[in-house]
Amino acid sequence: MRLLMLGGTEFVGRAVVEAALGRGWEVTVFHRGRHEAPPGARSLLGDRTAPGGLSALADDPGEWDVVVDTWSAAPSAVRDTARLLRGRAGRYVYVSSCSVYAWAPPAGYTEDAPVVEGASADAEQTDYARDKRGGELAAVASFGADRSLLVRAGLILGPYENVGRLPWWLTRMSRGGPVLAPGPRDLPLQYVDVRDLSEWILGAAEQELSGPYTLVSPQGHATMGTFLEACARVTGGAAELRWTEPGVILEAGIEPWTQLPVWVPPGSDLHDALHSADVSRAVGAGLVCRPVGETVADTWNWLGGIGGVAPQRPDRTSKGLDPEVEAKVLAAGTGA
Numbered sequence: 262m263r264l265l266m267l268g269g270t271e272f273v274g275r276a277v278v279e280a281a282l283g284r285g286w287e288v289t290v291f292h293r294g295r296h297e298a299p300p301g302a303r304s305l306l307g308d309r310t311a312p313g314g315l316s317a318l319a320d321d322p323g324e325w326d327v328v329v330d331t332w333s334a335a336p337s338a339v340r341d342t343a344r345l346l347r348g349r350a351g352r353y354v355y356v357s358s359c360s361v362y363a364w365a366p367p368a369g370y371t372e373d374a375p376v377v378e379g380a381s382a383d384a385e386q387t388d389y390a391r392d393k394r395g396g397e398l399a400a401v402a403s404f405g406a407d408r409s410l411l412v413r414a415g416l417i418l419g420p421y422e423n424v425g426r427l428p429w430w431l432t433r434m435s436r437g438g439p440v441l442a443p444g445p446r447d448l449p450l451q452y453v454d455v456r457d458l459s460e461w462i463l464g465a466a467e468q469e470l471s472g473p474y475t476l477v478s479p480q481g482h483a484t485m486g487t488f489l490e491a492c493a494r495v496t497g498g499a500a501e502l503r504w505t506e507p508g509v510i511l512e513a514g515i516e517p518w519t520q521l522p523v524w525v526p527p528g529s530d531l532h533d534a535l536h537s538a539d540v541s542r543a544v545g546a547g548l549v550c551r552p553v554g555e556t557v558a559d560t561w562n563w564l565g566g567i568g569g570v571a572p573q574r575p576d577r578t579s580k581g582l583d584p585e586v587e588a589k590v591l592a593a594g595t596g597a
Contacts, residue, residue, distance in 0.1 A: 272421045310338065328343075328354065339400060352404070352469065361397065362374045412474055420455065423574045423577075430488075434492045461543065492561075494554075
């Protein structure tokens with residue numbers, strides 16, 4: 262198989278490239294040159310946001326079985342790239358997001374749930390949900406419904422993460438001491454390890470799948486307990502988890518998802534949207550999810566290998582809880 266990866270030097274793109282190389286695929290990476298492509302991949306340099314930024318891709322004689330695109334800004338960039346490639350590639354895989362579902366999707370929602378309105382393949386950058394939906398529309402417009410695959414990923418964790426969720430928890434656990442652990446301990450989580458996401462994408466391309474797929478682990482694959490206990494364990498066991506009731510956390514003004522990454526309170530629209538999707542379609546198409554302990558341990562090992570400080574995308578908000586706020590809540594004796 263011949264893969265053209267648009268991006269491919271950071272988080273999701275890099276994992277896809279490494280998985281493809283591991284399968285013996287021929288891989289071309291089109292990127293801006295800010296980071297090195299994985300060894301074994303051929304590079305083409307260009308900036309999709311600049312005038313003439315696709316010239317290296319336009320001038321290259323290559324043809325590919327599959328294109329994978331993770332773009333999350335102006336849909337017009339997906340439109341232009343897909344138009345350029347529609348006669349030179351067999352399938353276009355667009356890594357989209359669960360955010361394209363109209364808010365708030367109910368617990369158990371499937372790929373048939375309504376999507377956001379007002380998105381356009383021709384739009385410049387607006388907001389994340391409409392940008393991702395516009396990217397989907399752009400892919401389908403050029404490749405058709407039968408040659409486009411829309412991968413609606415949820416929470417993505419694992420090595421190379423540049424968003425700040427799992428790395429923040431690992432860094433916090435490594436400091437040790439009492440840790441504010443948002444409860445309940447058995448709260449079910451849905452996420453996908455970036456490597457499992459990548460393997461599914463490549464397998465789906467081999468199967469010539471098309472249409473939308475929601476990509477996260479089955480509900481209950483992990484819980485806040487198994488997730489945070491794994492973080493505490495791999496970082497040396499010096500952290501003491503203090504399980505705290507959701508109401509106490511919310512009353513303290515702590516923001517779910519951002520200040521306490523991954524966590525959202527049970528029974529909320531956020532939890533239904535982020536941790537309650539029906540992913541039977543993806544599982545039926547081959548999704549296999551590794552244990553949460555493996556994801557956590559491998560991310561910790563990667564973090565140690567790069568000096569302990571994870572990269573951070575400039576277009577994503579910073580994550581994590583201020584130590585003073587955490588200490589204040591813990592000092593109030595609110596453990597549950």
